[in-house]
Amino acid sequence: MQSPYIVEMNEQNFREILEGSTTSPVLIHFWAPMSQESAAIIPQLQSLTQQYNGAFTLALLNCEQEQAIASQFGVQALPTIALFINGQAVDGMGGPQEITAIEQMLSKHLPSQDELNLNKAIELMQAKEYEPALALFIELADELKAKPEVKLAIAESALETQQFELAELQLDSIPLEYQDNYYKSLIAKLELHKQAADSPEIQALESALSLNANDYDTVCELALQYHQVSRSEEALELLWSHLKTNLNVHDGELKKTIMDILSALGQTSPIAGKYRRQLYSLLY
Template sequence: MINVTVANFEAEVIEASMHTPVLVDFWAPWCGPCKVIGPLLEKLETDYAGRFKLVKIDSDQEQQLAAAFGVRSIPTCVLLMNGQPVDGFMGAMPEGQIKAFLDKHLPAGAEEAEADAAEPDAQDALAQGDLDGALEKMREAVQAAPDNDDARFDLVKLLLEMGQDDDAKVAFAPVIAKTAGVRRLDSLQRWMAARDAQADVPDPDARAAELQAAIAANKRDFDSRFALAQLLMAYGQWTAAMDELLEILMRDKAWKDDLARKTFIAILDVIDPPKPKVAEGQVPPEDPTVATYRRRLSSVVLS
């Protein structure tokens, strides 16, 4: 991390961005959110091992530079490549969102490239029904790039699908702290919680019948509806689980701090299959079930 002024701006930012992307962090000593995001950006610079360079500009001391970038609030971060700004963001975003921002622009590191190379092999093995082969490839991808959240998502998801919940929890443990900032990881955690909630249920069918009876007696028994949705979710009955969650959302959109909506989104994340590669400018096709239930969710939430 380098402190930049007008005097060294040309060398440390413009010239440096010709060979390495430069992330400029506009901050000020009095800014509370700046104190939150600053250490996080420094950590990411270390984690990304040379894939980008972080510089800091005190917007109070360097008002000429702040004005040149149109900075109106801080923290503001601007990414430069080849001497030109390419993107930016304002505010103290969580780590997962900052990584998504960086990954959208930065060239892949050696570890990420190795993980990306393993992904098609894993998906081919899955398509052929070779679960053990796919699992091996996914483990290799995570080992090559421990910070690759997509690779870890695929590994934990497959372990859960194979009923290896304990192994899934071990694989998930290194990213538990990231769930608040990475939605797909949060979705996996919600799925694991649903499975854990059924661990002591001796007869799932009897439990489902009991919950359905409670719902029939009182359609606003949201606790029973959610418990039924979790039971269905645990056993992979995805559309039935989402139907129950929609019933809650139609009656109370914000029930228990958006619990029904967040769980619905978690199911969509879990069942959404990997997107095939398409030509530049084209949009990969969406799974019909996922597309249908996304529309149903939007219709209910926006009504």
């Protein structure tokens, strides 16, 4: 498995690898082809390393080929796992282990996967790569997403990707002590969008619909207008209010319109996901 975080340890590089543990932890796996258990777990260790995406380096030491190094480490059983931080062994395990036991050991010393994803999302946001950042934010555990500083980051990413309903949802629940200049700048962006999104055309369509709620041509047109000014949740809710009792209303035009909007929003939009599930519950 190709990865900059997975290396073969040997006599030429083992000191350099250990010195590298001063900046990033190193997990050494002592193994040998003659030890089936030590060889069999290598693919799982490689996969785990990929999941951690740089939080540690996996160094594989073939004890048959590198007996002198194995002897220096005092390895007495295969497999043996040793975690090095700042040049020192801080934890380890001897004998066959389940991958879950190794994960638990790592969790005592390394950031959680959610914390890694949060840091990555913030890096992406700072690089103005808002769409992948938002996708990572959305996948975080609820307790992390509930933190005000994370809500603000989600709101900024949502505003920059024109997911204004999501941004407003986050900003509405920010505690007073976090309503600083950063918060106020996000609120200002949201207000500017709202002003631009309430055009005379939309107001006229809303007025017409208030006189005849079952004017389906107007329903479709208003939904599309909402979507064009990033009021997509209102568009989907308007269409759904008619479709939930009759999927084929207006010769299927409303269904086509909602599918078009869902497609345009893509797979990462949580709002689209909500209405996609509701629609599929009727389709299937």
